[in-house]
Amino acid sequence: MTRVVVPVAVLENQAVSLGLVDLLGTMDVTVMGYHVLPEQTPPDQARHQYSDRANEALADIAAEFRDAGGAADYRLVFTDDKHASVRRIADEVGARSYVIPGATGTIDRLLVSLSGDVAADRILEFVTDLVGDREIQVTLLRVGGDEGDTSLAAAQSQLAAAGIDAQTVSATASNPLDAVVAAVPDHDAIVMGEHAPSLRSFLFGDITDRVAEESVGPVLVVRRDPPASE
Amino acid sequence: MSAEESPSLGTNIEGDAPDVERAVEADETTYTEDADLERTLGLPGGLAIGVGTMIGAGIFVFPGLAAGRAGPAAAGSFALGGLVALLVALPTSELATAMPKSGGGYYFISRGLGTLAGTVVGLSLWFGLVFATAFYLVGFGFYVVDTFAELGITLGSGLVIPIALVFGVGFTVLNVTGTENAAKLQNAVVALLLSILVVVLAWGSADALGVIGPASPPERFLPFGPFPVLTTAALVFTSYLGFAQVATVAGEMKRPGRNLPLAMVGSVVVVGILYVVTIFVATSAFGSVELASLGETAMVDVGRHYLGDVGALAIVFGGLLATMSSANASILSTSRAVYAVSKDALLPRWASRINLRYGTPHVALGLAGGPILVLVATGRVEVLAEVASFLHLVLYGLICVALLVLRRDEPDWYDPDFRTPGYPVVPVVGALASFALIGFMQPLSQIIGVGVMLATAGWYAYYARDVSLKGALS
Numbered sequence: 175m176t177r178v179v180v181p182v183a184v185l186e187n188q189a190v191s192l193g194l195v196d197l198l199g200t201m202d203v204t205v206m207g208y209h210v211l212p213e214q215t216p217p218d219q220a221r222h223q224y225s226d227r228a229n230e231a232l233a234d235i236a237a238e239f240r241d242a243g244g245a246a247d248y249r250l251v252f253t254d255d256k257h258a259s260v261r262r263i264a265d266e267v268g269a270r271s272y273v274i275p276g277a278t279g280t281i282d283r284l285l286v287s288l289s290g291d292v293a294a295d296r297i298l299e300f301v302t303d304l305v306g307d308r309e310i311q312v313t314l315l316r317v318g319g320d321e322g323d324t325s326l327a328a329a330q331s332q333l334a335a336a337g338i339d340a341q342t343v344s345a346t347a348s349n350p351l352d353a354v355v356a357a358v359p360d361h362d363a364i365v366m367g368e369h370a371p372s373l374r375s376f377l378f379g380d381i382t383d384r385v386a387e388e389s390v391g392p393v394l395v396v397r398r399d400p401p402a403s404e
Numbered sequence: 405m406s407a408e409e410s411p412s413l414g415t416n417i418e419g420d421a422p423d424v425e426r427a428v429e430a431d432e433t434t435y436t437e438d439a440d441l442e443r444t445l446g447l448p449g450g451l452a453i454g455v456g457t458m459i460g461a462g463i464f465v466f467p468g469l470a471a472g473r474a475g476p477a478a479a480g481s482f483a484l485g486g487l488v489a490l491l492v493a494l495p496t497s498e499l500a501t502a503m504p505k506s507g508g509g510y511y512f513i514s515r516g517l518g519t520l521a522g523t524v525v526g527l528s529l530w531f532g533l534v535f536a537t538a539f540y541l542v543g544f545g546f547y548v549v550d551t552f553a554e555l556g557i558t559l560g561s562g563l564v565i566p567i568a569l570v571f572g573v574g575f576t577v578l579n580v581t582g583t584e585n586a587a588k589l590q591n592a593v594v595a596l597l598l599s600i601l602v603v604v605l606a607w608g609s610a611d612a613l614g615v616i617g618p619a620s621p622p623e624r625f626l627p628f629g630p631f632p633v634l635t636t637a638a639l640v641f642t643s644y645l646g647f648a649q650v651a652t653v654a655g656e657m658k659r660p661g662r663n664l665p666l667a668m669v670g671s672v673v674v675v676g677i678l679y680v681v682t683i684f685v686a687t688s689a690f691g692s693v694e695l696a697s698l699g700e701t702a703m704v705d706v707g708r709h710y711l712g713d714v715g716a717l718a719i720v721f722g723g724l725l726a727t728m729s730s731a732n733a734s735i736l737s738t739s740r741a742v743y744a745v746s747k748d749a750l751l752p753r754w755a756s757r758i759n760l761r762y763g764t765p766h767v768a769l770g771l772a773g774g775p776i777l778v779l780v781a782t783g784r785v786e787v788l789a790e791v792a793s794f795l796h797l798v799l800y801g802l803i804c805v806a807l808l809v810l811r812r813d814e815p816d817w818y819d820p821d822f823r824t825p826g827y828p829v830v831p832v833v834g835a836l837a838s839f840a841l842i843g844f845m846q847p848l849s850q851i852i853g854v855g856v857m858l859a860t861a862g863w864y865a866y867y868a869r870d871v872s873l874k875g876a877l878s
Contacts, residue, residue, distance in 0.1 A: 185760060214579050214736060214764045216506040217441035218434070218655055219743050219756055222423060225438040253442035262432065263440075 175244060176303045177202040178394070179264045179272040181256065182235060184228045185209045190235055193278040194392045197363060199243030200306045204267045207232040207250045208259055217252035225250060257380070264397060270300055274386040274393040278362050281392075284310055285361035286340075288329060289317045289350035290381070292367025297396045298329055301365055302336040304394070312340040313361060317353045351381055351388075358389040368398045414870040415749065422748040422873060429504055431659045443658045448591055450650050450663055453733055454671025456594040457646030460730030463601065463679060464723040465543040465700050466640050467686040469786065472696025474636040475628055479683040481636035482643070486676030488841060489644035491834035492800040493672045494824045495807040497665035500651045502810075502820035504660035507744025508651030509799045514748065516806030518874040520864055525799050526745035527860035530738055532795030534772060536645055537734040538779035539788035541568040541575075544727035546700040551720045554704070554713075568780045575732050576773030579739070580766045590733070593725050598678075600722040605681050608710045612688030638844040642789040643679060645796050646730075647672050649737045652744075661821025685710075700785060738772035739765045750868045787852070790845045794853030797838045804835035 178198055182188050184207035207228050211220055232248035239246035249267075253259040264272050286301055288294045301312060314329050326342040333340045345353035354364065369381050378384065386393040415421045427436045434441040445453075470478035499512040510529050514522025545568035549559045647668045650657075657663050686695055686702065689709040698705050707719035743765060746756035758765045779788060808831055810818055824830050842850065 209763070211763050213444075214739065214769070215758055216653075216655055216740055216743060217444075218436075218506055219747075219758055219765060220763070221436060221439045221441060222747060222756070223758055224760075225436075229438055250439040251442060252439055254444045255442065259440070259442050262442075 175200075175202045176271070176300065177204060177267055177269040179204045179206050179260060179267065179269045180239075180275060181206045181208055181260050181272065182232070182275065183208060183210075184231050184235075184250070185224055188275070190238070190275050191278050191392070193281045193362065194273065194275055195238050195242045197281045197304070197310075197392075198239060198273075200304055200308075202244045203236070203239040203246040204263065204269060205232055205236050205239065205246065205248040206260065206263050207235075207248060208256055209252050210256055211252055211254055213254060217254075220252045221250075269397065270296075270303075271394050271396045274382060274395065276363075276386055276390050276392040278391040281362040282310060283361045284312045285315060285354065285357055285364045286312055287315045287350060287354045287364065287366040287385075288326070289315065289345070289353060290367070290369055292369065293396070293398060294329060294367075296398075297365060297367050298332050300394075300396045302333065302338065304365070305338050307337065312338055313357065314340050314342045315345055315353060315357050316343075317345050317347060317350055351384055354385050355388045358391070361391070363392045363394065364389060365394045365396065367396050370398070414872045416868040416871050417866070418752065420749040420753060422871060429660070431661075434655065441655070443656055443660070445653060445657045445663075447663045447666055450653070450657055450667030451671050451674075452591045452594045453653060454646045454650045454667055455598070455675055456590055456726075456729045457649045457733040457737075458643055458671060458675040458730075459594070459597060459601075459646075459678065460540055460543065460723075460726035460728075463643075463682050464547065464703055464719075464726050465539075465785070466643060467683055467706070468695050468698045468700060468702030470636050470640050470683065471687055471692035471702075473628070473639070474632040475692040476684075476687040477630075477633045478636055478640075478687065478692070479680050481633050481640055482679040482683055483676070484633070484637040485641045485644055485841075486672060486679065488637075488641065488800075488834070488837045489647060489672045489676070490669065491830055491837060492803060493647050493668045494665075494826075495804050495831045495834060496648065496651055496800075497668050497822050498820045498824045499803065499807055499810070500654045500664040500668070501661045501822045502818050504654040504657065504664065505744075506652065506655040506740050507747075508654060508741075509648055509803050510741060510744050512651075513799070513802050513806045514873040516810045516874070517802065519750070519868060519871050520861065521802060522748070522873055523745070523750050523864035523868060524857055524860045525802055526741065526748075526750060527863060528795040528857055529799055530741045530745070530771070531775070531856050531860075532645075532792050532799065533734050533738040533741060534775045535779060535788050535795065536642060536792035537731050537738065537772070537776045538572075538782075539642060539785060539792055540727050540731040540734060541572050541776065541780050542783060542785050542788065543700060544568060544571060544724070544731060547720060547723040547727055550701045550704055551724060554717055554720050565781060565783045568783075569777055571728075571731070572773065572777050572780055575735050576769055576776075579732075579735055579769050580764050581762050590729055593729050597722050597725050597729075600718050601678060601682070604707055604711060604715055604718060605678070605685055607715075608685035608689065608706065609681060611710055612685055634841075635844040638793060638841045639786065639790055640679075641793040641797065641841055644672065644675070645792065646675070646733070648796065648799065649733060652737045652740045665822040735769065735772050735776070739768035742768035742771050748873055749871050750864070787846070787849055790849035791852045791856075794842055794845060794849055795856060797842050798853070798857065801835045801838035804831040804838065807831045808835075 178201045236246040236248040251259045347353040510526035513525045545564035707715035743756040
């Protein structure tokens with residue numbers, strides 16, 4: 175089954191919303207508990223003091239995901255760079271996607287962004303696996319004029335072939351970030367592709383993080399590179 | 405964590421056993437049984453720690469003091485110090501790649517030579533860093549006063565100690581409450597500092613060699629004979645204490661097999677060359693007698709001599725940055741030393757607690773900051789520097805011995821990525837040279853140093869006699 179990494183700031187009492195747990199019921203999940211450390215603190219020192227507590231909490235969260243459907247395990251990481259750790263773990267467990275957990279209730283409506291330089295096929299495959307045979311509405315979004323390899327219509331029919339009814343929206347905003355954020359109000363969660371690092375993302379942060387910040391709800395990020403192993 | 409889990413290691417007086425964790429070291433991550441520890445420092449970060457810690461004391465505080473003792477041959481003292489540092493940096497690199505863990509020298513010695521040596525060295529390392537930090541802070545105080553003097557505000561040297569105390573408190577608080585991105589800042593500070601120095605030194609060397617301006621008449625190279633060169637080498641060895649700091653963060657360095665040796669040996673070489681050129685330029689600008697009379701901030705006048713007020717300002721600014729970064733880096737290392745010792749049940753567990761609010765080891769930082777302030781208050785620059793050197797030299801000597809012992813036994817777990825060239829000559833000479841330098845210190849420093857070591861041995865006998873660490877590595 176497709177695997178998803180769910181990073182949780184476990185020592186900062188971050189919780190995973192029930193809506194997200196249900197949504198990921200069709201997936202295998204690796205819960206990645208992490209704690210970001212300042213440089214004054216050797217990672218080993220934090221492990222020494224907090225790993226028992228953190229692992230207990232992670233075992234509970236993983237159990238919730240198992241109850242929702244898929245297989246679930248957990249890892250604990252002490253790091254000073256959350257993003258690097260998420261990518262490493264995703265590679266190691268062969269995850270197709272990672273999540274930026276946000277607050278949400280039941281997830282009925284999914285916004286899928288195909289804008290920008292992303293692998294549309296991989297995103298659509300992931301959405302197909304994620305939705306499965308459930309009644310979840312899907313909106314496909316692309317910024318107007320930005321027709322990549324896969325057109326919105328082709329994407330729509332690809333999903334239809336898997337039994338998923340999707341609306342399409344061609345946004346008029348000038349950039350993917352604004353377009354996604356503008357379309358958020360009618361949706362509970364967002365699926366988008368991982369973007370290549372750029373000067374822009376270096377200065378302002380990853381676009382996926384900024385979408386997550388602006389949209390409050392969870393963002394599922396489909397990874398660019400094929401998983402190294404499965 | 406309890407005695408039952410690892411009965412073979414013994415327990416301390418409180419019943420705690422060393423916390424020895426099965427761990428797999430990969431290039432980017434350490435995998436333990438219950439968590440992954442991300443390695444976060446690259447080669448630039450490692451070099452910045454090494455160079456940043458070393459460069460402050462040596463270049464900005466010592467030229468005046470050293471020239472007063474050894475004349476122009478002070479450059480030879482620095483070269484000798486650098487050579488000893490290099491002889492120790494090579495064995496340290498080998499051990500660090502075999503055991504890329506927090507704690508550095510303490511870790512190697514406790515695993516190679518056993519608990520008594522480990523306790524003495526671990527606690528001495530803590531005190532050594534405390535003495536070194538106090539020395540850096542006093543140097544910083546001198547530079548603050550000089551900065552104001554350059555700006556036309558006279559504070560008087562009476563304010564040096566109060567300023568050093570205030571900043572000592574400041575650095576400690578800053579480290580407890582968290583300094584995000586301080587590592588990047590440190591890299592930038594070191595880069596800026598190196599640029600300033602290279603410009604001033606290049607200009608100064610050109611002038612001193614007679615390329616520009618009239619050649620200065622050569623001074624007698626050894627006005628006081630060869631003996632002061634050795635005693636001065638012992639004094640200025642504090643300038644080279646930074647490379648060992650790289651080993652204390654070995655557990656956090658990416659690709660430790662490659663980056664640890666490069667960072668340690670590289671920073672010793674870079675800094676050693678800078679020191680020797682600096683002393684050469686400084687003694688060429690003024691005679692050594694005049695240089696000595698200029699004291700802790702003699703370099704400011706050297707800057708002014710060659711480049712006018714701009715040069716003086718550049719040096720004052722550089723001195724501020726350098727002493728500050730040395731002090732800050734040392735406070736950081738101190739808390740790691742305390743952690744490594746406490747993890748092995750040689751100090752109470754609470755000494756290495758971290759708080760969740762800031763995620764920092766507040767107790768260990770306090771154990772660094774408190775004694776530092778007491779020592780700063782004494783204001784004895786030379787003694788502080790020498791005691792720091794003393795305690796580190798013992799550490800370095802024992803590191804070399806630990807390498808010899810480990811290489812002779814070659815236990816199963818011992819598999820370094822880097823092997824010391826010139827073995828066994830390099831570690832043998834390194835050990836002898838380290839111990840020999842101690843012999844050339846002032847009696848007061850030697851007495852304090854021996855006192856600290858006896859006190860730590862007493863602590864071992866009282867607290868951790870039954871703890872066994874030798875070869876305790878998984």
